Amino acid sequence: MLPFVKFGLSLFLLSSLWCALSVTAAPLRRVRPSDATWPSVTEWEKLKKNVGGRLWPVKDPLSACRKNTKSKACFEALSLMKNPFYVQEQPGGTELSGWFKAWDSSLSRYVVEARTTQDVVAAINFARTKNLRLVVKGGAHSYLGQSNAPDSLLLWTKNMNKITLHNAFTPHDCPGKPVPAATIEAGANWLQAYDAITTRGRRYVQGGGCTTVGVAGFIQTGGFGEFSKRWGVASAGLLEAEVVTSDGAVLTTNACTNPDLFWALKGAGASFGVITKVTLQTHALPKYFGSAEMKIKARSDIAFKKLLKEFFIFYRSNLLNPNWGEKIVIRKNNSLEISMLCQSLTKEQMMVIWKPFSEWVQKQSGDLETSSSLTLSVVPAEKWWDYAYLTKTMPQSIKTDQRPKARKKFWWKNSNREVGLYIQGADSLWIPKKFLSGPSLDQLVQALFDASRLSPLELHFNKGLAGASKAVIEAAKKTPLNPVMIDAFALLITSKGEGKVYKNIKEHEPNLVRAQKSAKRVQKAMAVMRTLIPSGGTYNPQADFFGKNWQQRAWGPHYKRLLFLKKRYDPVGLFVGRHYVGSEFWSDDGFTKIQK
Numbered sequence: 001m002l003p004f005v006k007f008g009l010s011l012f013l014l015s016s017l018w019c020a021l022s023v024t025a026a027p028l029r030r031v032r033p034s035d036a037t038w039p040s041v042t043e044w045e046k047l048k049k050n051v052g053g054r055l056w057p058v059k060d061p062l063s064a065c066r067k068n069t070k071s072k073a074c075f076e077a078l079s080l081m082k083n084p085f086y087v088q089e090q091p092g093g094t095e096l097s098g099w100f101k102a103w104d105s106s107l108s109r110y111v112v113e114a115r116t117t118q119d120v121v122a123a124i125n126f127a128r129t130k131n132l133r134l135v136v137k138g139g140a141h142s143y144l145g146q147s148n149a150p151d152s153l154l155l156w157t158k159n160m161n162k163i164t165l166h167n168a169f170t171p172h173d174c175p176g177k178p179v180p181a182a183t184i185e186a187g188a189n190w191l192q193a194y195d196a197i198t199t200r201g202r203r204y205v206q207g208g209g210c211t212t213v214g215v216a217g218f219i220q221t222g223g224f225g226e227f228s229k230r231w232g233v234a235s236a237g238l239l240e241a242e243v244v245t246s247d248g249a250v251l252t253t254n255a256c257t258n259p260d261l262f263w264a265l266k267g268a269g270a271s272f273g274v275i276t277k278v279t280l281q282t283h284a285l286p287k288y289f290g291s292a293e294m295k296i297k298a299r300s301d302i303a304f305k306k307l308l309k310e311f312f313i314f315y316r317s318n319l320l321n322p323n324w325g326e327k328i329v330i331r332k333n334n335s336l337e338i339s340m341l342c343q344s345l346t347k348e349q350m351m352v353i354w355k356p357f358s359e360w361v362q363k364q365s366g367d368l369e370t371s372s373s374l375t376l377s378v379v380p381a382e383k384w385w386d387y388a389y390l391t392k393t394m395p396q397s398i399k400t401d402q403r404p405k406a407r408k409k410f411w412w413k414n415s416n417r418e419v420g421l422y423i424q425g426a427d428s429l430w431i432p433k434k435f436l437s438g439p440s441l442d443q444l445v446q447a448l449f450d451a452s453r454l455s456p457l458e459l460h461f462n463k464g465l466a467g468a469s470k471a472v473i474e475a476a477k478k479t480p481l482n483p484v485m486i487d488a489f490a491l492l493i494t495s496k497g498e499g500k501v502y503k504n505i506k507e508h509e510p511n512l513v514r515a516q517k518s519a520k521r522v523q524k525a526m527a528v529m530r531t532l533i534p535s536g537g538t539y540n541p542q543a544d545f546f547g548k549n550w551q552q553r554a555w556g557p558h559y560k561r562l563l564f565l566k567k568r569y570d571p572v573g574l575f576v577g578r579h580y581v582g583s584e585f586w587s588d589d590g591f592t593k594i595q596k
């Protein structure tokens, strides 16, 4: 070949290669309604037909207030939005109204109300082929705002909520001893699950404490409930899940079939596909569940630190075991609020356990005042979630759904704060067990004291597995959660927020000046704690939206493998959201792929 022909050919090849590179280098961007490539009316109609007619534009639950905040319709809408069941029954609703400078509850353009796995497949295929931003919503309880995005297609699973109990379940193609279990469809909330499994089925399943949280949404984060020190991380009880991946394939996952994906679903699931149903192991119910409550206020800073230290010593020797969970709250007015829950113990046993601490507190009457003295109560375990029993015997602990057609729905009073909450700042951190003794305990007490001057601190003892059985710990190791939670005695959570406020609703707007100040205080409080415990990680669903190094904090050494699996199961990045595996390759709004 003549040299100039060769040269010309190389040039041609080079330029076409350059063209190809330029084409691939153009950032991938999901389409918005204003784009020419947004699906046509005919295409939407086709999708609607494929999902049994259940495709709609998303309605704004607060539309009446956007027009006139003084109207009766607005008053009624705001009142309904105080009910978390109502909120999650609206495709456009979110439990939280937003997070300062992070996200504001927003409406997708269209919603597919999935009732079957085939609906999920159709929505995923449509979103992928039409290059749409897809969001998935179950119980609508994401703190990080992952289940809402403007200009997106919403896949809403709320009404996929069938529950089936099994006396003996064996995962598909996975031989082993059959165990009792429950199969729960993606959109069921924990109240529906507990009603079927505990109240009527007389079995225990490890789920979450908040009745309105979605089951699949919870399991895919890992999930800790009141008694996780006894029955483990909720996702460790997952026997099998059906999941639809970004290519529209319906996959059965369990320890033997698609085991990699099964592992990833147990703590990073939303990044990998849409779970359509989960099968969770159930357990024999203990005889009782119980609670121990107390509020103590110290008269001086020194007395408060002494109180904290004494409580932790008591906790270490009496409560750091599979029987006890739940939390304490430490406030800047030097008060300690104790709300512990237990399983399997009688009231007499509880009294013996708490005697040393309660006597110690009494002896300090010069330094401490008990604004609410120790109250111990027990409930037959099968009544723990029983609407009829609770409304009769503990009406002060719950709020009930008052709508005429609402059947037996309640939520705990202590989770009422979150409904319509606008988060100003929040973060979480696992605290290793070593801080319960020796000089580390003094350091912990000092740090908690200092941090609580800035923001109230909650220590959730059930969200760390120190004190759990070997079996529970081994099962937790088979999840992708940051392993620091195994040796942690508690998860520290701090958050500040303003309740029942909504962006762009006059007279009900969040106070942004206050939000700015609170956000700073939360950050400073966590800086104090992270200085003491730099490698304490975080629990992703309750992490700081702006947290640095979030991949490492949430999943620790597992992130590399998760990212590898993300590329395998979702190479097109259909499942993108705040703190999703691989979301560092996408813009914050999840629309544009970033070259890194």
Ligand SMILES: Cc1cc2nc3c(=O)[nH]c(=O)nc-3n(C[C@H](O)[C@H](O)[C@H](O)COP(=O)(O)OP(=O)(O)OC[C@H]3O[C@@H](n4cnc5c(N)ncnc54)[C@H](O)[C@@H]3O)c2cc1C
Residues within 6 Å of the ligand: 095, 135, 136, 137, 138, 139, 140, 141, 142, 143, 146, 147, 157, 186, 187, 208, 209, 210, 212, 213, 214, 215, 216, 217, 218, 220, 221, 222, 223, 224, 225, 269, 270, 273, 274, 275, 276, 415, 418, 541, 542, 577
């Ligand atoms: C009031 C409140 C109490 C909470 N209590 C606890 C607690 O006790 N323990 C604990 O561990 N956590 C708790 N959380 C955190 C909560 O479990 C997580 O935020 C969980 O992801 C919420 O799931 P959801 O379906 O309700 O929310 P959604 O907002 O609907 O979903 C949350 C995330 O899960 C994804 N998702 C939902 N459904 C599916 C599905 N079928 N397949 C794949 N991805 C899906 C969404 O896309 C989103 O990324 C609480 C949160 C709130 C607001």
